[in-house]
Amino acid sequence: MKASIKDASPSQRAFGIQAAVASKKLQEWYSELSNWDWTDGPQGFEIPSADIRASKRRKVSLEHMTESDAEEASDIETEEYWGCLPASLVKEYVARVEDIKEDLEGLEIEDLKEKVLGKC
Numbered sequence: 001m002k003a004s005i006k007d008a009s010p011s012q013r014a015f016g017i018q019a020a021v022a023s024k025k026l027q028e029w030y031s032e033l034s035n036w037d038w039t040d041g042p043q044g045f046e047i048p049s050a051d052i053r054a055s056k057r058r059k060v061s062l063e064h065m066t067e068s069d070a071e072e073a074s075d076i077e078t079e080e081y082w083g084c085l086p087a088s089l090v091k092e093y094v095a096r097v098e099d100i101k102e103d104l105e106g107l108e109i110e111d112l113k114e115k116v117l118g119k120c
Contacts (some may be wrong), residue, residue, distance in 0.1 A: 015115060022107045029100050036093065037085065045083040053081075 008016065080087040 015112075018108070019112055022109060022112055025103065025107060032096075037089070047081045048084055053079075 005013065005016070082090045
């Protein structure tokens with residue numbers, strides 16, 4: 001491999017580096033998205049039952065709960081769901097996907113594909 005890199009032209013090396021960076025980023029994004037919480041249990045994408053939602057809530061002792069803790073607990077109890085996920089989590093996912101899309105455009109994947117397919 002060292003010999004092939006050594007014998008490569010500067011444009012071939014640049015292409016190799018660009019492909020390696022793109023591959024690494026794609027693997028990172030795949031790993032990140034694979035670890036996202038998509039569904040929980042047999043209900044699929046339906047809104048979880050009150051029991052399941054309650055089991056996910058943080059258990060905060062009423063004796064030690066501050067006013068802000070009580071407000072937060074109340075917010076959790078009334079949290080809106082979009083399908084099986086809390087709306088707040090869906091919004092976070094949407095924002096992250098937009099970031100990934102912007103980064104993906106910066107990797108110039110289409111240029112890489114054209115070079116690989118011999119269209120350049």
